Amino acid sequence: MQNILNYIVVLWGSGLTMLILTYSIFWLFRRWWIVDKPHLYPHEEGRGPLPYPGGIVLIINLLLWSPWILQSVSDGDVKKTIYVLIAGLLTSLIMAWDDQKRSLHPLFRLIFQIALWAFFGLTAIKIGYVSNIFGGIISLDTFEALQWTIGAKTVYLIPLVATIIWYVLVMNAINWSDNGRAMTSSVSLVTLVILAGLSLKLYLTDTTIASQNNSLFVLSFLTILIPTLFVFWRFDVRRACIVGDAGSMFLGFMIATLSIVSGGKIATASIVLGIYFIDAFYVILGRIRAGKNPMKGDLTHLHHRMAEQGIDYRHQRYIVMILSFFFGVGAIFLDTWWKIILFGSIITIVIYISQIAKTLETMMRKDK
Numbered sequence: 287m288q289n290i291l292n293y294i295v296v297l298w299g300s301g302l303t304m305l306i307l308t309y310s311i312f313w314l315f316r317r318w319w320i321v322d323k324p325h326l327y328p329h330e331e332g333r334g335p336l337p338y339p340g341g342i343v344l345i346i347n348l349l350l351w352s353p354w355i356l357q358s359v360s361d362g363d364v365k366k367t368i369y370v371l372i373a374g375l376l377t378s379l380i381m382a383w384d385d386q387k388r389s390l391h392p393l394f395r396l397i398f399q400i401a402l403w404a405f406f407g408l409t410a411i412k413i414g415y416v417s418n419i420f421g422g423i424i425s426l427d428t429f430e431a432l433q434w435t436i437g438a439k440t441v442y443l444i445p446l447v448a449t450i451i452w453y454v455l456v457m458n459a460i461n462w463s464d465n466g467r468a469m470t471s472s473v474s475l476v477t478l479v480i481l482a483g484l485s486l487k488l489y490l491t492d493t494t495i496a497s498q499n500n501s502l503f504v505l506s507f508l509t510i511l512i513p514t515l516f517v518f519w520r521f522d523v524r525r526a527c528i529v530g531d532a533g534s535m536f537l538g539f540m541i542a543t544l545s546i547v548s549g550g551k552i553a554t555a556s557i558v559l560g561i562y563f564i565d566a567f568y569v570i571l572g573r574i575r576a577g578k579n580p581m582k583g584d585l586t587h588l589h590h591r592m593a594e595q596g597i598d599y600r601h602q603r604y605i606v607m608i609l610s611f612f613f614g615v616g617a618i619f620l621d622t623w624w625k626i627i628l629f630g631s632i633i634t635i636v637i638y639i640s641q642i643a644k645t646l647e648t649m650m651r652k653d654k
Contacts, residue, residue, distance in 0.1 A: 293509050296354055301513030304347045308521050311339045311346075338385040340471075340522075341378035341532020344514060348374065351510045358506040360499040367503070369410040370543055373402060377539050381532035399454050407449035411546050414445050452552060456545075457538030459562040461531060468522040470529045472603045473610055474537040475515045477558045480614035481541070482508045485548045487618060504548045511540060523603075553625055558614040560632035561606055568637060609635070 314320075315337035352371055359367050380398065406412075414425065463470045481504065489501035515537070522529065529537075545555035556563060613628050620628065 293505075296351065297509050297513050300347060300351050300510045301517050303350055304343070304514045304517040307343050307347055307350075308339075308518055311343050312337060312521070315339045338382070338530030338532065340518065340529035340534070341382050341385075341536045343518065344533055344536055345375055345378040347514045348507075348510055355506045355510065358509075359503050363499055363503050366410045369406065370507075370540075373406060374536055374539055376402065378532045378536045381535045382530070385530040385532050396454070399457060400450055403450045403453040404446065406453070407446045411449070411543060412442075412445045413448040413452060413546055413552065449546070452546070453539070453542045455563070456542035456555070456559065457535050459559055459566055460538035460541065461534040462566055463534070463562050468519060468603055469599065469606065470534045470537065471515060471519040471522045472607050473559065473562065474541065475512070475519050476607050476610045476614065477541050477555060478508055478512050478515060478544075480554065480558050480611070480618065481544050481548055482512060483615070484554055484618050485544075488548065500547050504544050507540070507544060554614065554617040557617040557625060557628050557632065558610050560613060560629055561609060561636055564633050564636040 320337055320339075349371065352367075356364055356367055384395070460470060460474060463473055485501045485504040485508070488497055489505065492498070492501075541555060541559070545552050609632075613632060616628050617625050
């Protein structure tokens, strides 16, 4: 009972410190005119400069409560926790610089992500197995031909590559959602709540030491992150406290990390983030078919098409949150085959909405 009360006190305490930090840092960014440069982006032409305090506020509050996290995790996870905090800090600082200066080349950003997560996969966290749809698991570190030894450490290529791909995919999917008021904070908040439910379920049902330690690791971080992000989300909705690349990349990093640690349940996170995953692939394929650079931004994402049809960001936000939460809850309690069906449903919904919007857009152009 005492342990539960401890978590409750920290839950409320982290929310309170986040409230103070958000108002304080947002005020400082305004006062010191630390704002973005919308004139560098044609699709943002016409709006005034805005502050991007998201990543700074989020990482400061997490670091503020990091002593409690280090005390809560098992002794074997202390080093892993430190790695997560350092990687989160580096991500936030580098992306915060880019938010203000817009001086980082996209290729540098990609190389930075790959290098950091390669180090991460080698030292702390990796995807070591995936679920077999026919039952059991498939271990990714059993292929002797795809491994090598560095000193006393054996490096497995497939888990390393899978880990890098997962981090890059999640972080950029979250980053691409940052195109409307509170869109990124909304989908991230839902994802963290679903991961908390999954970890709590595993903690109560799987009594093995490894599973218990992993669940405590995830729940310790989420005890800080969920109230932190909830406060920021409320501020984001009301005052357009823009997340920026620093905030979206940091949130993507934490979601990618915690979904691996929580029993390797990356499928659950994939379903919660499925709308943005599928939208990203759908847009990239569309750009390739049109002979365009697949990595160059445009206005073809799902939220752009919905906005063109008169669906404001508030309703877009509710649609994404409700669908993500519904699919996430289903992913927690359903077996693998049902998860595949859920993911197929997401693909159908995203493509259907995109095609409807595209058809309406074409009809409107013809009328003009």
